[in-house]
Amino acid sequence: MLFDFEHFISMLPDVWKAFGETLLMIGISLSISLLIGLPLGIILFVTSKGLFLRNRFLNGVLGFIVNLVRSIPYIILLVALFPLTKILVGDTIGPVAASVSLSVAAIPFFARLVETSMREIDKGVIEASIAVGATPWMIVKDVLLPEAKSGIIQGVTMTIISLVAYSAMAGIIGGGGIGDLAIRFGYYRYDNTIMIATVVILIIIVQIIQFAGDALSKAIDKR
């Protein structure tokens, strides 16, 4: 049988626990990547060519690091960060440990999305603010962030969805969560029921996030 409902019911506590672990991983890594990625994205934007805090050196260095991290496949990043994870968390197994590499992967991803959404702002609006005598901080707070808000929310949506996918990968090496469950039961034990259940759960999570993200991004846009 492809899907054994009774087996699924009996496994529910495990599924539920895995679901909780996935949420924990995503929760921690999302918070960290928003906290660091947002300012990083803003810095990348305002120091770029033709903008009001143009800084070739800073922009070059940060851009290089961001590209570097983004070019490393997640699974390699995960393993390469074991030493750092060990120092920070004291362990390399479990959802909290997995959050370290997830954050490192998501920070540059989100930062670029922030930068890109700021690039969509009409340069004229920024210039008009400079002409009015606004301080750089005012321009960031009252022009860049509000004008890019809708795009940034879409960026958050994309980051969460990437995190869901990465967190499933983190499961492979004992990160816990839905991915871990899929590997342990679905793959190693040929448990189709668990395999299908985990895939369906992941699909549902992604759909809900995408829907909610789109709706929110649209709702706050005043254009």
Added chain:
Amino acid sequence: MLEIQNITKIYKTKKGEVTGVDNVSLTIDKGEVFGIVGYSGAGKSSLLRCINLLERPTSGSVIVNGQDLTKLKGEQLRKARLKIGMIFQHFYLISQKTVGENIEFALKAAATPPKHINARVRELLEMVGLSEKIDVYPAQLSGGQKQRVGIARALANTPSVLLCDEATSALDPKTTVSILRLLKKINRELNITIVLITHEMDVVKEICDRMVVMQDGKVIEEGAVYDIFANPVEPLTQEFISSVVSFELPPTILEGVTGKMVKVLFKGDVAGEGVISDMIQNFEVCGNFLHGTIEYIQEKPLGIFLMELQGQPDNVERAVSYMEGRGAFVEVIDDAI
């Protein structure tokens, strides 16, 4: 007073250097409405943007309120900009902020005490006639209304100069007139110097005191608007003037001319007098109007008539002298006598 001294702006692009402004010097008086006219690419925006240093001039200086802005940077430049308002063709309002918040933004730039902000926002909106739109987002406004918000924002910190970059070019003719009226009112009531750039002569005719014509980054003609309309010297200026005061005649009419074709220009109050009818009564000539108009440039009439004079050559000569004696400027276009 606003002084632009030997401003040159060279853009460095991948394809090499592009000269935006080529050694322009201008003195604009306090309270004056000054027009900069030219086709697209003439360097108007570049020059205007050099005034508030949105574009740093490659050389030259800009002196506003006795201060050389090109010597300033950072915080000092930012403070100087508080006293130079600017409005744009595409308004450039913050789309995610309400009308009130957009104006508040400008006030905050000048560190206006929070308790004064609300009253000042209302005062500014009243001035531009948009009081009821305070809580509306820009997307819900018409072009003219957006420009009014732009004007309110530009005036928030009581600037001494207002720069207008094609401020009416995105608006329909009726809205253009209402915005120009508002600018004129602001100019009169607040004694703000206005520098505006446009490619529409109607705009200049409506509100400017003096003007320059730009081409290839250079000023090619400068003067009082009335004088330039009455007597444009450069071919480009004549082309611009002809968009308002046009004397294109069908070739068939020109072929049929048998007398002396003259262009008669009356400046100021003379235009209203019956000089031409007196001339026709007093001399034995026939006057045949081919074209004619009286333009009001800032309420001062400028009469221009194209006519064919027929009669004895002597009589025609005397008739012309007579008109000149009464203050007309007569130019012979074609003489078939």
